[in-house]
Each structure stands twice: as C-alpha cells, then as structure tokens.
Amino acid sequence: VTVAQQPKLKNLMQAGYGVSMTSTTIFGAGSWGTAIGYLLSQKDVPVTLWGRDAEQLAAIKTSRVNEKYLPNVTLPQTLSVEADVLAAAKASTVWIMAVPSFAMRELFEQIKTTATDETIVINLAKGLEAESNITMSQVLEDVLPQATIFTLSGPSHAEEVGLDYPTSVVIAGKDLEKAKQLQELFTTNRFRPYISDDILGVEYGSVVKNVIAIAAGILHGLGFGDNAMGALISRGLAELVKLGVHLGTHRETLFGLSGLGDLVTTATSQHSRNRRVGELLGQGQSLEYIMDHMNMVAEGVFATKTVYQLAHEHGVEMPITEACYAVLYENASPLEKVTELMNRQLKEERL
Amino acid sequence: VTVAQQPKLKNLMQAGYGVSMTSTTIFGAGSWGTAIGYLLSQKDVPVTLWGRDAEQLAAIKTSRVNEKYLPNVTLPQTLSVEADVLAAAKASTVWIMAVPSFAMRELFEQIKTTATDETIVINLAKGLEAESNITMSQVLEDVLPQATIFTLSGPSHAEEVGLDYPTSVVIAGKDLEKAKQLQELFTTNRFRPYISDDILGVEYGSVVKNVIAIAAGILHGLGFGDNAMGALISRGLAELVKLGVHLGTHRETLFGLSGLGDLVTTATSQHSRNRRVGELLGQGQSLEYIMDHMNMVAEGVFATKTVYQLAHEHGVEMPITEACYAVLYENASPLEKVTELMNRQLKEERL
Numbered sequence A, B: 001v002t003v004a005q006q007p008k009l010k011n012l013m014q015a016g017y018g019v020s021m022t023s024t025t026i027f028g029a030g031s032w033g034t035a036i037g038y039l040l041s042q043k044d045v046p047v048t049l050w051g052r053d054a055e056q057l058a059a060i061k062t063s064r065v066n067e068k069y070l071p072n073v074t075l076p077q078t079l080s081v082e083a084d085v086l087a088a089a090k091a092s093t094v095w096i097m098a099v100p101s102f103a104m105r106e107l108f109e110q111i112k113t114t115a116t117d118e119t120i121v122i123n124l125a126k127g128l129e130a131e132s133n134i135t136m137s138q139v140l141e142d143v144l145p146q147a148t149i150f151t152l153s154g155p156s157h158a159e160e161v162g163l164d165y166p167t168s169v170v171i172a173g174k175d176l177e178k179a180k181q182l183q184e185l186f187t188t189n190r191f192r193p194y195i196s197d198d199i200l201g202v203e204y205g206s207v208v209k210n211v212i213a214i215a216a217g218i219l220h221g222l223g224f225g226d227n228a229m230g231a232l233i234s235r236g237l238a239e240l241v242k243l244g245v246h247l248g249t250h251r252e253t254l255f256g257l258s259g260l261g262d263l264v265t266t267a268t269s270q271h272s273r274n275r276r277v278g279e280l281l282g283q284g285q286s287l288e289y290i291m292d293h294m295n296m297v298a299e300g301v302f303a304t305k306t307v308y309q310l311a312h313e314h315g316v317e318m319p320i321t322e323a324c325y326a327v328l329y330e331n332a333s334p335l336e337k338v339t340e341l342m343n344r345q346l347k348e349e350r351l
Helices: A003-009 A031-042 A054-063 A084-091 A099-115 A134-142 A158-162 A176-186 A201-220 A226-246 A251-255 A258-268 A271-283 A287-292 A299-314 A319-329 A333-348 B003-009 B031-042 B054-063 B085-090 B101-114 B136-143 B158-162 B176-184 B199-222 B226-246 B255-266 B273-282 B287-292 B299-314 B318-329 B334-348
Strands: A025-026 A047-050 A079-081 A092-099 A121-125 A150-151 A167-173 A191-196 B026-027 B048-052 B079-081 B094-096 B120-123 B148-153 B169-175 B190-195
Touching: A025 A031, A025 B299, A031 A047, A031 A079, A031 A121, A031 A158, A031 A176, A047 A054, A047 A084, A047 A299, A054 A079, A079 B031, A084 A099, A092 A099, A092 B318, A099 A134, A099 B176, A121 A134, A121 A176, A121 A191, A121 B136, A121 B226, A134 A150, A134 A201, A134 B148, A150 A176, A150 A258, A158 B226, A167 A176, A167 A201, A167 A258, A167 B031, A167 B226, A176 A191, A191 A201, A201 A251, A201 A258, A201 A271, A201 A299, A201 A319, A226 A251, A226 A299, A226 A319, A226 B158, A226 B169, A226 B255, A251 A258, A251 B226, A258 B199, A258 B226, A258 B255, A271 A287, A271 A299, A271 A319, A299 A319, A319 A333, B003 B085, B026 B031, B026 B085, B031 B048, B031 B079, B031 B158, B048 B054, B048 B085, B054 B079, B085 B101, B094 B101, B101 B136, B120 B136, B120 B176, B136 B148, B136 B199, B148 B176, B148 B199, B158 B226, B169 B176, B169 B199, B176 B318, B190 B199, B199 B226, B199 B255, B199 B299, B199 B318, B199 B334, B226 B255, B226 B299, B226 B318, B255 B273, B273 B287, B273 B299, B299 B318
Parallel strands: A025 A047, A025 A092, A047 A079, A092 A121, A121 A150, A167 A191, B026 B048, B026 B094, B048 B079, B094 B120, B120 B148, B169 B190
Antiparallel strands: A150 A167, B148 B169
C-alpha cells in the first residue's frame, strides 16, 4: 500500500471532524506521541509537545518533522514544542501521556502539582508497572487519586496514523461524559475512537498482546509460516482472555479492538517493534544485542515479565507467556520453547 | 521464510509419526488434495489420487509433481493416480473428499454404492451447498446416512503443508474413537491434528472465515493498512461467532484453530485466494474478470452467497457478509460499502 493510493480513501468515515475541545499537551515525542500530535494539530487543536530531548524538540520546531521517530510526516504549525515539563503541563488541561510505561510514574509525579480540577489525563502506554504489576491508569490514579483518567488503545501503528490510514481505537475510562468529549476531540474522517468504561479490560488486552506479538515474531524468525501463525494467535487470544476475565474485565473488551484487534495487527504487521524483537530472537540474536540496536522501546519485553508475574500471582496458566519469559529472561532456546508449546497444545484443545 | 530455513524446524512436534492405519483415496487433485496426498504418502500411507483431468493425473504419475496446483513439491512413489472414479473409490476405505463444495454431492452420489461398513469419509472442502445452504458433512450424510463422516479443517495453506511447515488442524466428527485413529493416520512431526466432536462448529467457522477474508482483501486492495485489518478481523470474528452460536455450535470451536485461527491465516496471508479475490475487487476489477483469470476456485465467492442467505434465514445480523454480498452480487462499490461498514461499527461497539 502506498501513500499514492490514499486519495481513494478520502470519503471514508465521514462522521465529521468533531469539535476542538481545548488545547492539549503530549508528553513523549516518540512515534506514537508524535503521530497523535499530528492527528490533533491537523484538525487545529493546539498541541504542546514535550520530550526529554530538547535538541530533538528544537529540530522538530524548525523542520516540522520528527526525523528519528516519525519521518515522512509533516507536523502542522498548530503543534508547538516545549522542553520545560512544567511549562508544558501548564499549557493545557488535557494531558496525553505518551512515554513508555517504565517512565510513567516518575513523569506524572513531576507534573501532578500543576493539575487542576479540569485536568484530564489520557494514557497511551501499553504496559504494566514493574514490581507492582499494575496498569498505567492504576499508576496515574495512585499518584493523583482525584485525576480523571482515560486510556486510548487499539490497533494503531503510529506510521499509519501519520499517513492518514483509517484507524479505529477505544477510549476507556469511568467518566463516560468526558469520554464522549474526548471522542469528539480525537475524531477525524480517518481516525475513529469508540468509548468504553472497561478501562482495565482495554489495558490488559493491550499489554498481553505485546507478549503474544513477541511469540509471533519468534515463530516467524524461526522460519514458521502462516499456518503456525493462525494457531498461535488463536491460542494467544485464549490466554489473553483467560487472564483478563480472571482479573474481572469484560470478555467483549478482550475480543474487541483493543484486544483481538490490536493482537492481530501487532502480531502480523512488519511495523511492530515487539514482533521485530521476537523475529531477531528467533534468528538467534541475544536480547542484549537487540535492545542495544533498537531505536525504540519494545514494551513487550517488559510486559513479558510483568504479565508472567501477574499470571503466577493469580494462578492463571499462560503457556505462551511462560515460553516468552523463558526465552527472554532465562536464556532458553526459542526453538525448544516453541516445540514444547506446539506439543503442549495437543493436551489443551477441547476434547 | 525460505525452504532453506526449514532444517531448523526438524525437531518440532515430535509426538511421533503415528501408525499407518490403512490405504486412502483422495478425490480431487487441486492444491489441497495434492498436499494431503504428499503428507500421507510421505509417511508411507498408500494414497490413490483421483482427479477429473486424466491428462493431469498422467503427468503427475510421470513427473511426480502437480505442476498446475502444487509445483515445488515432489510426490513420493507411495502415491498412485487413478482416473476411474469407481476404481479409485474401491481402492481404499478412507475417502478424502478434496473437491470444491459445489462438486461434492455429485461426486459422492457417483461413488456411494462402493462404500462399505468400514468406509470413512473425510471432507476437506470449506463451503456450504448452494440453495440448501447445508454444510458438507450434512451433504455427505444426506447422500449416505450410514456413512461415518469427518471434516478436517484449520489454518493450513496447501503450499506450506507441501513444504513441511508446521501446521495444526482439527478433525471433527461424532465418532471420537475413529477420529483418534484418523488423528494418528495424519500426524507427522510437522502436521498436528486435534480432534473435536463439534463438526458443525468446525464447518461454519471454515466457511464464514472465507467471507471475512474477501472483505480483508477488499480493504487491502483499497489501500487500507494494518490498523484497519485489526479492526476488521475483530468484527469479523464477532460475526462468525454470532452465526455459529445461533446455529448451536460451541464458542470454543469458533475461537479455536478452525475458526479464529483459520480466519487470521486466511485474512492476512498472501497465499489466500479468497483474500486475493477481495484484493482485485478493491482494485476495481470485476468479479467476472477475476473468476475468468483465477487458476483455482475461491470458495469464499460462493460462501458469501450461502452465508448471506443463511444469515437472513435465521435473522442473524452480519454486516461484513452483507457488504461482501453487495460488492460481489449487486455491483456495489467496494469503497462505498467499506465506508458504510466503518461508519456502522460506531453504533455497534459496546457502549
């Protein structure tokens, strides 16, 4: 699919652009933060983009392109950059948290004093916190209990959003009235958010799918084909649902956009860094080498550990997660673990 | 993935080759019939391969290759060919039916008089019968009520089975004792069958997934990306499960290898002819042109009609199937139908 084909899609999802509710601040100038910045500023929502690297921000300001994380996308003038994190926080009442999971608590601690009653916090990260194994919305709530928190998730590669490819996501949170306002804020004729009150269901789905995506990459790296991939995704979803339901979330959420939908996109797409990590592991590279040579954070590497611990803590059997954990953290042979997994399935199928 | 990478996979699925139960006859020398012939003859199960085209069979006999439908695969001498359909039927008591759905009843009528009490019939076709809209096992049962019938299905592109890529399938039927024997008959260290008694669940899943695969192809042909694909598969599975459960089959079957597993493989793979049909439709080709220029039968084209009728008959809402039907049979614009579909989803999501 080329960008040249895109004009054909112009009349898609014409439910209107939605109104600009307010100005927004995006914390994190990686690919996803930048893509969301593109999306909002393109519809004239004022965006302040903060990132750790002041030099990178300055370059974005001048060139209107995030060369390192989202090349090929030109950022409108409605997007401004701000290297001072507190100034960025004070610039708006809608905070979009696009930093990796491991950096979430620290960042939120830094800015929480500038929050007002109006502040809305939208998490974009797909991970659990190390040690505590709680979700990002739980981390945010832990830091600032009175905050109004949402998670935006679903099958949404930044590269495609930056090129206006049609994309559907879920915005989940307890306050459905505000969720509807956010739905309007984000809606374009190519970007369609649905709303849900099952925030934990959305979060668990988005975390576990990254683990399964690493397994999918391992299969691919070992030389398996599409037949094995179908089997893996079917078993992977079973595992994701088992954990999610055990933790009190809704099956519908897990089978929806942010669960199965995101799982399929991540596990089968060549854009996915989590799948890419698995692929390199399957080809015999060490995790250390892979982490050293990756431009971006692959959340699945951390998620494999947190989900593994969560599964043990709650006594939920998750054989694919176990296999990934052994490959990533116990130096197990990918081929041996996959073999075990394939042989194990036999006992597990119905009948 | 190249064939050269395959040796790495040698020690996969080592549960043993299973014993050779008996000789087998395969009716249908297309890609799937030939791949199953390769699988069985490779483990020294005597295979008689029948096909409509005597010349093609003679060429296979000499060259040991089915040039038209499965090039790159050399067929062992344990596989023989037989152009006389009754002689082929008499050659064994395990009949593997690998003809397209539309040809199933007529073929079975032709050979049924040679069936004995020992005869086992295994359907490989993934379609419903036109007009009656019943499954292939129901067609076989209708023709010969005393027959012992199974369906073998799952994510299993013939091209990959012919190249020894790891593959898992389901063998479903009411007689679980015989199913276990068939499981042994088909098992290799690269081909793993599970057994199930939910034969209709396996069949409905395998039929509806071809419809969704056409929709996936249309999306791709129109220039959509991986984000939209994730959304489509998530909604496609919902539709497949809705119909299947309404018709009394088990959810577990529909979420398993022969439902979700096969759906993912077919909808995301470049081997799939059903996806290919959709791709060409999305690029603006007419169905007539596509059918004229395809080497093989794309079951999904027929399935779109039968599933559409079945859904109406039972009052089950299946918007993706409706959209495919309109594109295939009512000359609707793929882009318009997809647009409708994407806009419609909004109302359907939970909340």
